[in-house]
Amino acid sequence: MNKNIKIFDSTLRDGAQGEGISFSVSDKLKIVKALDNLGVTYIEAGNPGSNIKDLEFFEKLKSIKLETSKIVAFGSTRRKNISTQEDTNITSLLEAETPTIAIFGKSWDFHVTDIIKTSLNENLKMINDTITFFKEKGKEVIFDAEHFFDGYKSNPDYALKALASAVDAGADAIVLCDTNGGVFPQEIYEITQKVCELFNVEVGIHCHNDCGMAVANSIMGVKAGAVHVQGTYIGFGERCGNANLSTIIPNLQLKMKLSCIPHKQVKNITSTARYISEISNLKLINGMPYVGNGAFAHKGGMHVDGVAKASHSFEHISPEIVGNKRRFLMSEVSGKSTVLPLIKKVDSTISKNSPETQSIIDKLKELEHMGYQYEGAEASFELVIRKLLNKYVSPFKIDSFKTIGEHSIIGGNFTASSIIKVIVDKKEEITAEQGNGPVNALNKSLKKALEVFYPELKEVHLTDYKVRVLDAENATSAKVRVLIESTDGKKTWTTIGVSTDIIEASLLALKDSIEYKLMM
Incomplete structure (x- = not known):
C-alpha cells in the first residue's frame, strides 16, 4: 500500500444528530473503544461545552487510554466581534484536554453575510484567531471548511481565502465539506484537486448523502489528492446521513490499496458495524455494502451454482475478508446447489445426490406451501435440517x-x-x-x-x-x-x-x- 489515508470518524458527533439517535455516556464510551480497536485515526467525540452529558463524557475520556485513535473535540471558530479568550466555547474545547481539536468555520460568503451576519473580513479573522490560539497551546488543529463546495461554486476567491486563513494560522489539515450533500462526484474531484494544488497541507473530505453520493464523493476526493476522510461508521447522521465509513474503508483499502486501518483489523469491519448498530438501536440495512446481512446473499439458482463453483463469479470480494459470511437464501424454487451448503454445515458427508438432500428439498417445498418462507430465516431452516437428519433434540x-x-x-x-x-x-x-x-x-x-x-x-x-x-x-x-x-x-x-x-x-x-x- 503506497499511501496512508487518515480516517476521521464522526459517529459520536455528526452521527448523533441523526433521527432517532440518543447516545448515553456509556454508549459513547463503548463506541470509542470499538473504533479504537478497529484502528481509525481520529474519533470525534463532540462538543464538550454543548450539554451536561458531553461534559461528563469528556471527563470520563480523560482516564481512558486508547491504543491507536486520537480523541477530537469539536467546536466553532470564536464568535464575531469578541476575542478568542472571551469565548466560553473556546475555553470548553481547551478544558477537554484532547490532543486534537476540530474547528469548523464558514467558507461560503452567503453564510457569512446572511446566516451569522458578519463581514467577510471578520469571518477570516475568526478562523485565523481561533486556530492560532489552539496552535499556541500545542494542539493539532483540523479546520472543517463548512459548506466549502457550495461556497466555492458561489465565490471561489472567498472560499479559498477561508482556507488560506486557516493554513496561515497553522492548521494541520483543511477539510472540504459538502455540508448540504448536493455536489456531484466530478465537481468534488475538480475542486478538491484545485485545493490540493494550491495548499501544501493535508486536505480532507467530508461528505453528506443527500444525493446518495457521499461514498462516491469521498472516493473522488481521495482520487483528487485528499488524504483524510471524514464520515460516520455506518452512515447515519442528520437528514440523509453522512459518508459511510464501513463502505469507504474497504473500498479504499481493498480496491485502491490505500491503508486506512491496520490490515489485521479489516476482518473486524463487519462486526464493528453490527456492534455500533446495536448500541445505536438501529437495524443495520440488509443490503449495506460489505457489512449488511444480505451483502453476500444469493437466491437465484444460477448465481448459487456459480458461487459454489467459483465464488468470484458472483462476488466482488470474499465475504470473510471483512468478517461477513455468504448466505444462500432458501425458497420453494431452490435447487440442490442452494440447499447443499447448509446441509454440509450440519453433515459434511452428504452430497448433492444423497437421498437426504432430496428429502430436505421436499420438506422445504411442503413447509413453504404451508406459508413458511426461509429465505429470510436461515436459522429456522438449519433447525429443520438438523431435525430431519436426526442431529438435533430440543433442549427444552x-x-x-x-x-x-x-x-x-x-x-x-x-x-x-x-x-x-x-x-x-x-x-x-x-x-x-x-x-x-x-x-x-x-x-x-x-x-x-x-x-x-x-x-x-x-x-x-x-x-x-x-x-x-x-x-x-x-x-x-x-x-x-x-x-x-x-x-x-x-x-x-x-x-x-x-x-x-x-x-x-x-x-x-x-x-x-x-x-x-x-x-x-
Whole structure:
C-alpha cells in the first residue's frame, strides 16, 4: 500500500444528530473503544461545552487510554466581534484536554453575510484567531471548511481565502465539506484537486448523502489528492446521513490499496458495524455494502451454482475478508446447489445426490406451501435440517402457555400478561411476566423461565419483529407469518413461525430463536 489515508470518524458527533439517535455516556464510551480497536485515526467525540452529558463524557475520556485513535473535540471558530479568550466555547474545547481539536468555520460568503451576519473580513479573522490560539497551546488543529463546495461554486476567491486563513494560522489539515450533500462526484474531484494544488497541507473530505453520493464523493476526493476522510461508521447522521465509513474503508483499502486501518483489523469491519448498530438501536440495512446481512446473499439458482463453483463469479470480494459470511437464501424454487451448503454445515458427508438432500428439498417445498418462507430465516431452516437428519433434540419443551390482554380505559395503555411452563431435563419452571402487548409478555416470560437453566440467554434480545397476513381473503381467521430477528450482540439470526394464531406464530419463532442460540 503506497499511501496512508487518515480516517476521521464522526459517529459520536455528526452521527448523533441523526433521527432517532440518543447516545448515553456509556454508549459513547463503548463506541470509542470499538473504533479504537478497529484502528481509525481520529474519533470525534463532540462538543464538550454543548450539554451536561458531553461534559461528563469528556471527563470520563480523560482516564481512558486508547491504543491507536486520537480523541477530537469539536467546536466553532470564536464568535464575531469578541476575542478568542472571551469565548466560553473556546475555553470548553481547551478544558477537554484532547490532543486534537476540530474547528469548523464558514467558507461560503452567503453564510457569512446572511446566516451569522458578519463581514467577510471578520469571518477570516475568526478562523485565523481561533486556530492560532489552539496552535499556541500545542494542539493539532483540523479546520472543517463548512459548506466549502457550495461556497466555492458561489465565490471561489472567498472560499479559498477561508482556507488560506486557516493554513496561515497553522492548521494541520483543511477539510472540504459538502455540508448540504448536493455536489456531484466530478465537481468534488475538480475542486478538491484545485485545493490540493494550491495548499501544501493535508486536505480532507467530508461528505453528506443527500444525493446518495457521499461514498462516491469521498472516493473522488481521495482520487483528487485528499488524504483524510471524514464520515460516520455506518452512515447515519442528520437528514440523509453522512459518508459511510464501513463502505469507504474497504473500498479504499481493498480496491485502491490505500491503508486506512491496520490490515489485521479489516476482518473486524463487519462486526464493528453490527456492534455500533446495536448500541445505536438501529437495524443495520440488509443490503449495506460489505457489512449488511444480505451483502453476500444469493437466491437465484444460477448465481448459487456459480458461487459454489467459483465464488468470484458472483462476488466482488470474499465475504470473510471483512468478517461477513455468504448466505444462500432458501425458497420453494431452490435447487440442490442452494440447499447443499447448509446441509454440509450440519453433515459434511452428504452430497448433492444423497437421498437426504432430496428429502430436505421436499420438506422445504411442503413447509413453504404451508406459508413458511426461509429465505429470510436461515436459522429456522438449519433447525429443520438438523431435525430431519436426526442431529438435533430440543433442549427444552414448552408444556403450556397463556396470555391475557388488558386495556386501561383511563390511561389508554394496552398491557398483557403471560404465564408459561417449560420443561428442561424433566425439571419444570413456571414463570409469569407482564409486557407491552401479548408477544412482548410472552417473550419475557419464556426467556425468564429458560434463563433459570440457561443464563447465557440474558445476552439475547429481539431487534426486529415482522408480521404478514398470508391469506387475506380469510379475514380475521387468516394464516400469519411472523419473522423475528434476534441478536446476542455478536451474531444476528432470523427465525420464523406460521399459524392462524398470531400468538402461536410468534411463539414458534421465539422458540426457534432461543433453540438456535443454545445450539450455537
